Amino acid sequence: xxxxxxxxxxxxxxxxxxxxxxxxxxxxxxxxxxxxxxxxxxxxxxxxxxxxxxxxxxxxxxxxxxxxxxxxxxxxxxxxxxxxxxxxxxxxxxxxxxxxxxxxxxxxxxxxxxxxxxxxxxxxxxxxxxxxxxxxxxxxxxxxxxxxxxxxxxxxxxxxxxxxxxxxxxxxxxxxxxxxxxxxxxxxxxxxxxxxxxxxxxxxxxxxxxxxxxxxxxxxxxxxxxxxxxxxxxxxxxxxxxxxxxxxxxxxxxxxxxxxxxxxxxxxxxxxxxx
Numbered sequence: 001x002x003x004x005x006x007x008x009x010x011x012x013x014x015x016x017x018x019x020x021x022x023x024x025x026x027x028x029x030x031x032x033x034x035x036x037x038x039x040x041x042x043x044x045x046x047x048x049x050x051x052x053x054x055x056x057x058x059x060x061x062x063x064x065x066x067x068x069x070x071x072x073x074x075x076x077x078x079x080x081x082x083x084x085x086x087x088x089x090x091x092x093x094x095x096x097x098x099x100x101x102x103x104x105x106x107x108x109x110x111x112x113x114x115x116x117x118x119x120x121x122x123x124x125x126x127x128x129x130x131x132x133x134x135x136x137x138x139x140x141x142x143x144x145x146x147x148x149x150x151x152x153x154x155x156x157x158x159x160x161x162x163x164x165x166x167x168x169x170x171x172x173x174x175x176x177x178x179x180x181x182x183x184x185x186x187x188x189x190x191x192x193x194x195x196x197x198x199x200x201x202x203x204x205x206x207x208x209x210x211x212x213x214x215x216x217x218x219x220x221x222x223x224x225x226x227x228x229x230x231x232x233x234x235x236x237x238x239x240x241x242x243x244x245x246x247x248x249x250x251x252x253x254x255x256x257x258x259x260x261x262x263x264x265x266x267x268x269x270x271x272x273x274x275x
């Protein structure tokens with residue numbers, strides 16, 4: 001008998017969240033408090049099935065989240081030295097399994113050992129739907145022009161992501177989400193949509209996904225988190241929204257916000273026949 005939580009036949013609605021939790025400073029009580037609040041808030045969202053999180057750098061951070069997210073029995077990540085590899089973790093209410101973790105190229109050995117950014121590839125059990133969770137290198141200059149020192153890094157990472165998506169030969173849907181650290185206003189954005197042949201589910205939205213309060217003076221925040229989909233069968237986003245947009249903490253704690261990022265939530269109607 002198949003697991004009743006697996007995606008049933010045609011017309012199944014699946015709701016997904018992506019959110020960078022800001023996993024630093026690593027060993028401060030304020031970070032622990034924020035993770036408690038994030039975990040509880042996500043667990044209380046009854047309409048969410050899958051959560052892709054970024055910046056879960058330590059196993060203790062993962063422990064705090066799992067303690068709160070009790071309604072998500074599936075927790076997928078790649079084990080690494082001090083915590084989940086790449087800080088990437090996927091929580092799910094539907095049966096989901098890890099396919100593999102693909103690392104982004106990083107010539108600096110120290111960063112590769114301790115940060116290990118990449119792509120966590122998951123597959124919803126008994127389906128042809130893949131869920132990718134990723135986090136690209138942060139652009140600390142807020143400059144996405146071709147002369148930026150981060151431009152070649154992002155180009156290489158996008159190429160790796162593109163090849164990873166192309167390596168999945170048999171699928172109905174590939175949904176890639178995460179903190180891309182790429183401005184929607186930049187030419188790099190076209191590389192993760194046009195060149196990768198993936199649709200931006202929030203294409204019509206231009207509001208930032210990074211809180212302005214964390215920007216340096218004179219700089220403006222950007223839309224850098226995305227939900228992308230590549231499909232061979234019909235789909236429709238029937239509900240889209242933003243999470244953790246307002247402060248809920250004292251100003252002295254992370255400027256009052258749960259994270260420096262804003263979460264994205266989308267509910268899909270995946271019109272695919274599952275076995």
